[in-house]
Amino acid sequence: MHRNSHRPCLTKPTYWLGLLAGFLLTQAHLSQAQPITAFSKSSAEVPSAPWKVQPFPGSAKPISQFDIINLDGERVLRVVADKSYGTLQHDLPRLAVGPSSKLSWRWRLDQPLREAELRHKKGDDTPLKVCALFDMPTQNLGLFERGFLRAARSMSGQNIPAATLCYVWDHKLPVSTELPNAFTRRVRYVVLTSGDSQLKTWLPQERDLANDFRRAFGEETDTIPPLIGLAIGADADNTGGSSLGYVGDVILSLAP
Numbered sequence: 001m002h003r004n005s006h007r008p009c010l011t012k013p014t015y016w017l018g019l020l021a022g023f024l025l026t027q028a029h030l031s032q033a034q035p036i037t038a039f040s041k042s043s044a045e046v047p048s049a050p051w052k053v054q055p056f057p058g059s060a061k062p063i064s065q066f067d068i069i070n071l072d073g074e075r076v077l078r079v080v081a082d083k084s085y086g087t088l089q090h091d092l093p094r095l096a097v098g099p100s101s102k103l104s105w106r107w108r109l110d111q112p113l114r115e116a117e118l119r120h121k122k123g124d125d126t127p128l129k130v131c132a133l134f135d136m137p138t139q140n141l142g143l144f145e146r147g148f149l150r151a152a153r154s155m156s157g158q159n160i161p162a163a164t165l166c167y168v169w170d171h172k173l174p175v176s177t178e179l180p181n182a183f184t185r186r187v188r189y190v191v192l193t194s195g196d197s198q199l200k201t202w203l204p205q206e207r208d209l210a211n212d213f214r215r216a217f218g219e220e221t222d223t224i225p226p227l228i229g230l231a232i233g234a235d236a237d238n239t240g241g242s243s244l245g246y247v248g249d250v251i252l253s254l255a256p
Contacts, residue, residue, distance in 0.1 A: 036090060036230065038249045039077045042068050047077065047088060056085040056237070057160060064234045071246060072202070079128060079234045081113075082242040087131070087233035090250075094135060094226035097209050100255035103230075104206040105130055109199055111244035112171050113236055118189055119173075124182040125236045127243030128169040129189075130250065132209060133229035136163040140220050145186065161228060162186055163217050167207060169193040169245070178215060188216035202248070227254075 037048050045067050055063045064086030069078050077088070107128055117123025141162060164187045170177075173191045181187035190212060192205055213224050232247050 036250050036252055039068050039247070040075045040249050042075055044068065051088055051090050054087045054089050054231070056235075059085070061085050061237050064236075066232070074248070077232065077247045079232065079245045079247060080243070081125070081127065081234035081236040083236055083240050085233075085235040085237045087231040089133075089229055089231040091229045092227055092252075094228055095252075095254055097134075097213070097224045097227050098255045099210050101209045102206055102253045102255075103130070103132060103209050103250070104204070104253070105250045106202050106204045106248040107169065107193075107245060108202045108247075109169050109193070109243070109245040111242065112169075112196060112199065113239060113241045113243045114171050115239040115241055116171055118168070118170060118179060118191075119182065121182045122238055125239045125241065126166070126168045126170065126189075127234055127236075128245040128247065129166045129231075129233045130205075130247065131164050131166040131187075131231040131233065132213075132227060133161040133231060134163040134165070134213065134217075134225045135161060135228045136217065136221060136225040138162055145184075160186075163213075163220075163225065164188070164231075165190070165209075165212055165216050166233075167192045167205065171195060190216070227252075 037051055039047065042048055047066060047068060053063060053066055055061065062082065062084035064084045065080040066086070066088045067078050068075055109128055111127070113125050113127045115123065116125040166187060167190050170191045171194065173194060175191055175194050177191040179189050181189065193203060209227070210224055230250060230252065232250070234243055234245060236242055
């Protein structure tokens, strides 16, 4: 009896340490980088699945080119636009975006689009953009936008998201400029790099997805909808120009 009375005291430290270890392992799992297929690990010339090229919905426009090359001793994505439009999309399984979720990558622009002007439809082109796609409920939209989105999905056969946040390299607008796409408010831009001064230079980027989404779409929803995809793109169909850029591995780190 005396021996058994001490057993709870002997096992409590082990019990609480076990709970603490389990909690830490759970937190590490929740905050770990999500598996985005890396360009740097690819030996192929084209991006591996689940990366897939998406043309302009319902259009026969030329498609921007995406291939993997060796540059500066590493495998990176080359992005070429020539009077074209296209995105390279990576679908995701409806991931929750927490307050500390981060999206990071590095990019380099060698040939800009000097005629681009994102405030106007005729200039709505980007030489490089990295986008986060959110599954926002359509009931949050106005009647016209719901109808427009429904028609676009039907015509293209694509599950076009109701909220897309794109980080762009622009030529004219100041860094930190935030604005809607000239054609649809379902896409919002954030200018991260601008002008010619940093051409042919690798620039690292890291973004707080939760804060950026709230600034862009906060007037439409009180919550952050699931993240359903990432995309890299370049388009020069409106200006009729051409551009050349590169993107390194995209890393998504989600935290509760």
